[in-house]
Amino acid sequence: MRLEQAAQLIGARQAVIVSDENVTRLFGERFPPAARIVVEAGEGAKRLETAGAVYRRLAELEVDRATLLLGIGGGVVCDLAGFVAATYLRGLPCGLVATTLLAQVDAAIGGKNGVNLERFKNLVGTIRQPEFVICDLDLLQPLPLAEVQCGLAEIVKHALIADAALFERLERNAAPLLALDPQALADAVTSSVRIKTAVVGRDEQERGERRMLNFGHTLGHAIERVRGVSHGAAVSIGMRAAVELSVRKGWLPAPAAERIEGLLTRLGLPVRAEGEPAAIIEALRRDKKREGGRLHMVLLRRIGLAEVVSLPLAEVEAALAGG
Amino acid sequence: MRLEQAAQLIGARQAVIVSDENVTRLFGERFPPAARIVVEAGEGAKRLETAGAVYRRLAELEVDRATLLLGIGGGVVCDLAGFVAATYLRGLPCGLVATTLLAQVDAAIGGKNGVNLERFKNLVGTIRQPEFVICDLDLLQPLPLAEVQCGLAEIVKHALIADAALFERLERNAAPLLALDPQALADAVTSSVRIKTAVVGRDEQERGERRMLNFGHTLGHAIERVRGVSHGAAVSIGMRAAVELSVRKGWLPAPAAERIEGLLTRLGLPVRAEGEPAAIIEALRRDKKREGGRLHMVLLRRIGLAEVVSLPLAEVEAALAGG
Numbered sequence: 001m002r003l004e005q006a007a008q009l010i011g012a013r014q015a016v017i018v019s020d021e022n023v024t025r026l027f028g029e030r031f032p033p034a035a036r037i038v039v040e041a042g043e044g045a046k047r048l049e050t051a052g053a054v055y056r057r058l059a060e061l062e063v064d065r066a067t068l069l070l071g072i073g074g075g076v077v078c079d080l081a082g083f084v085a086a087t088y089l090r091g092l093p094c095g096l097v098a099t100t101l102l103a104q105v106d107a108a109i110g111g112k113n114g115v116n117l118e119r120f121k122n123l124v125g126t127i128r129q130p131e132f133v134i135c136d137l138d139l140l141q142p143l144p145l146a147e148v149q150c151g152l153a154e155i156v157k158h159a160l161i162a163d164a165a166l167f168e169r170l171e172r173n174a175a176p177l178l179a180l181d182p183q184a185l186a187d188a189v190t191s192s193v194r195i196k197t198a199v200v201g202r203d204e205q206e207r208g209e210r211r212m213l214n215f216g217h218t219l220g221h222a223i224e225r226v227r228g229v230s231h232g233a234a235v236s237i238g239m240r241a242a243v244e245l246s247v248r249k250g251w252l253p254a255p256a257a258e259r260i261e262g263l264l265t266r267l268g269l270p271v272r273a274e275g276e277p278a279a280i281i282e283a284l285r286r287d288k289k290r291e292g293g294r295l296h297m298v299l300l301r302r303i304g305l306a307e308v309v310s311l312p313l314a315e316v317e318a319a320l321a322g323g
Numbered sequence: 324m325r326l327e328q329a330a331q332l333i334g335a336r337q338a339v340i341v342s343d344e345n346v347t348r349l350f351g352e353r354f355p356p357a358a359r360i361v362v363e364a365g366e367g368a369k370r371l372e373t374a375g376a377v378y379r380r381l382a383e384l385e386v387d388r389a390t391l392l393l394g395i396g397g398g399v400v401c402d403l404a405g406f407v408a409a410t411y412l413r414g415l416p417c418g419l420v421a422t423t424l425l426a427q428v429d430a431a432i433g434g435k436n437g438v439n440l441e442r443f444k445n446l447v448g449t450i451r452q453p454e455f456v457i458c459d460l461d462l463l464q465p466l467p468l469a470e471v472q473c474g475l476a477e478i479v480k481h482a483l484i485a486d487a488a489l490f491e492r493l494e495r496n497a498a499p500l501l502a503l504d505p506q507a508l509a510d511a512v513t514s515s516v517r518i519k520t521a522v523v524g525r526d527e528q529e530r531g532e533r534r535m536l537n538f539g540h541t542l543g544h545a546i547e548r549v550r551g552v553s554h555g556a557a558v559s560i561g562m563r564a565a566v567e568l569s570v571r572k573g574w575l576p577a578p579a580a581e582r583i584e585g586l587l588t589r590l591g592l593p594v595r596a597e598g599e600p601a602a603i604i605e606a607l608r609r610d611k612k613r614e615g616g617r618l619h620m621v622l623l624r625r626i627g628l629a630e631v632v633s634l635p636l637a638e639v640e641a642a643l644a645g646g
Contacts, residue, residue, distance in 0.1 A: 090448045
């Protein structure tokens with residue numbers, strides 16, 4: 001779908017656009033006609049105070065419940081706009097136009113929205129599905145490589161937990177994907193959206209199957225915090241460690257693990273955390289201290305099939321160190 | 324139900340209490356054992372900044388999604404606690420103990436929560452049902468008369484839109500109700516909760532029937548803003564004007580209107596706005612200017628049966644002035 005189709009989906013309704021400075025500069029001319037609320041670019045905008053400023057502006061614009069809020073941007077804008085739409089006047093209709101690969105395959109899909117509160121990521125938010133999400137591949141071109149890799153890591157995750165055929169296509173298309181080849185991207189994005197939408201459709205509130213989407217993320221979040229690497233790099237390292245644990249458990253054959261590590265490497269993603277794993281384990285321990293030295297993790301039965309298990313932290317530490 | 328039963332409903336779960344200074348001073352000894360977050364008493368606490376402070380405290384307490392948030396207080400605490408529970412970590416289980424008559428018959432029932440943003444009331448919030456609501460009549464004793472009357476106005480509203488038999492009992496019990504007679508109160512509160520819960524159960528998202536609960540409130544909100552009277556007084560005046568419009572429309576017989584005015588008066592509630600109605604009409608016009616000089620209002624077919632109609636503002640003005 002194209003950004004331009006947003007106008008049809010809004011229809012005769014009033015709309016207000018929430019976007020950031022970068023996205024407005026790059027694509028503002030293509031936005032549908034509507035009042036605009038432009039926030040600063042970057043993670044710093046994902047704060048309760050920014051939500052407060054957007055609420056105030058909506059009140060000044062005398063926005064009522066019939067108005068559609070259209071978020072146009074990356075993960076930060078989608079999360080912020082979705083949260084404001086879920087909470088302004090107890091809920092406005094919401095549409096999202098995702099402009100980064102990560103937003104197209106992950107942040108904009110599934111209805112999770114929210115803001116950070118100081119160092120606490122996504123502390124405040126809701127789960128509420130937008131009326132529509134537009135993933136326009138033309139919007140991806142100006143992205144830095146690190147951001148593309150964030151998206152690719154999530155696409156690999158979707159393949160690993162749910163779609164062996166997609167994994168094979170990703171193996172064939174690694175180079176074109178990194179070069180943002182439109183055809184390879186279209187397949188990867190469409191497949192990812194399909195997989196995530198299906199999982200969320202069966203378990204919106206994350207009581208069961210949706211937890212599979214945390215594959216690579218339990219460790220990934222700790223690695224991101226402790227090592228300060230990008231989200232995509234952290235998730236890649238987290239997935240490799242989860243793969244290693246799956247092999248040690250006797251679930252995943254070693255050749256499959258090698259294929260996974262090979263694909264991540266060819267996508268330019270790191271697969272091992274530098275330095276000692278002790279700090280990462282300590283971060284996990286602090287996070288989960290009420291669970292008594294064990295961790296819920298998503299492991300692979302095979303490529304395309306995941307399962308949640310409870311593991312002792314010591315096993316996780318060994319997998320982070322070795323492999 | 325009694326406040327003490329909250330402990331059973333929390334069960335083995337961790338809980339955190341949100342309450343205000345007054346309620347904690349009065350009833351803190353009866354609270355179930357749990358960490359407490361105490362906010363200032365009064366409408367001033369119903370702000371996004373207070374929600375932010377509660378989020379921060381919950382993060383410091385390392386509250387996770389298995390923890391129940393227990394709001395103990397009047398409308399402000401119930402609205403604030405419900406909103407925080409709906410948005411912290413995308414949703415905590417929530418229980419409410421309503422300590423004012425208004426909260427017991429209105430604010431705590433139906434899942435609407437939220438905070439004000441400067442002069443905009445309830446601008447930010449969600450609709451989300453709490454796991455349980457406890458209405459303990461013993462908690463009502465220390466209330467000022469004006470607050471009792473706020474609750475009584477909502478009880479009369481429930482009778483008028485849905486329960487003619489309750490209306491007759493209210494007529495018989497006006498004096499005992501004002502004196503907070505336990506038996507009269509128990510009947511009025513139980514009936515109100517039953518009526519509101521049933522309406523909300525059939526139309527949680529306010530697409531149809533739930534709008535009936537706005538009886539007296541369209542005008543009431545404008546009167547409250549313009550005249551600075553209490554919410555209960557404003558709703559009473561708003562209901563009397565809606566009754567007058569119902570009579571003019573030929574729906575409600577004059578004797579029924581007299582009975583309604585008589586009951587409101589015996590409950591110590593005002594039935595006419597002082598001064599000229601022009602300012603009230605102007606406030607309505609500003610609020611609803613996109614609707615082209617017409618107003619959606621809830622009128623009465625008879626005592627116990629309401630209906631939404633669209634009326635020209637001029638007719639509303641006449642009813643506010645005359646009657």
